[in-house]
Amino acid sequence: MQLRVPGPTPCPPQALEAMGRQMINHRGEEFGKILNSTTEKLKQIFQTKGDVFLLTASGTGGMEAAIVNTLSPGDKVLSISNGAFGERFADIAQGYGAEVIRLNFEWGKAVDLDAVEKVLRKHDSIKDGDIKAVLATHNETSTGMTNKLGDISAVVKKFDKLLLVDAISSLGCINLPTDDWHCDIVVTGSQKGWMVPPGLAMVSVSEKAWQAHAQAKMPRYYWDFSKAKDFLQKGQTPWTPAISIFYALNTTLDLMLNEGLDNIFARHGRIAQIARNGVKSLGFSLFPEEDYASDTVTAVNATDKIDVPKLIQVLREEHDVVIAGGQRKLAGKIFRIGHLGSVEDDDIKSVLEALNKALPRAKKG
Secondary structure (H helix, E strand, O other): OEEOOOOOOOOOHHHHHHHOOOOOOOOOHHHHHHHHHHHHHHHHHHOOOOEEEEEEOOHHHHHHHHHHOOOOOOOEEEEEEOOHHHHHHHHHHHHOOOEEEEEEOOOOOOOOHHHHHHHHHHHHOOOOOOEEEEEEEOEEOOOOEEOOHHHHHHHHHHOOOEEEEEOOOOOOOOOOOOOOOOOOEEEEEOOOOOOOOOOEEEEEEOHHHHHHHHHOOOOOOOOOHHHHHHHHOOOOOOOOOOHHHHHHHHHHHHHHHHHOHHHHHHHHHHHHHHHHHHHHHOOOEEOOOHHHEOOOEEEEEOOOOEOHHHHHHHHHHHHOEEOEEOOHHHOOOEEEEEOOOOOOHHHHHHHHHHHHHHHHHHEOO
16 A cells, blocks of 8 residues: 555554564663654754654644743734644644734745735834744645745744744655754654654754743643653653654664765655656646645645546555545645655656556546
């Protein structure tokens, strides 16, 4: 079965084998060594000298942790969104009582940096109207596009705001130099480019984020970064960790570091181009602007003649290929091919071959 959704992603044999190990004491020395090893390896891929924590959670749990550890109810937050997951980040902040200023752009279209600067400048000049943090999504899987986070950061840092980043489907696949881009919290999830099952969220925390944490008043218990830091010094996590996924992640991190970050980024870029060229050769167009097309998921406009649910069904039942449809307002209008983590050129070429064969069966009428 070719699993080509934007996540979960296929696990390499080494990860599956590692997960088969027996349980160990999560308060013992052996787990402590795994936790410390995994944390240090993650710092290299996050490209940060700051703190990195592993939380037993989905990526959304990591997003919630980013919010509650840095903000207080009533804080003004600017949400930059051009897709479903950008909206989710804003919803989490609003749910905890932040005053969210939603700067929404058309799904699949680029963020207007001038508009971002205009909002920040406007609130910077208002007494008691200051914005505390900016929420941004690096790679928006709902639309198959990658936002230019470095450019967004340059605008945000001009006004000295916290930058909280959802990098769940980009980190480890697409270059994101956390420290160089002055990202204060970066969140990712194990089931994406890290090639292991769902269950771990990984977060980096800058010094500026720690300063905000000291003042933050949103309720937190399970997500408390102070607890995570205190326990990490003892080689532990505050709460019972997903031990089997730690085994797998420690293994896949070795695979990633052996391949090298530049090679990983180049591989994802090359495979994404194969996917883009392939769907265009079949008569389709990309959903996002091509300059912003993601290297981890390709979103494709379905023509009026293609029944997307039928296409997905035919690919799954007759060709052992699993792709994703559109989310929310894009349901039935696009389909998405994931190509992140454990993926090679031939994997995507076989998906394109299957797609070509499935199309006649998925035509409407």
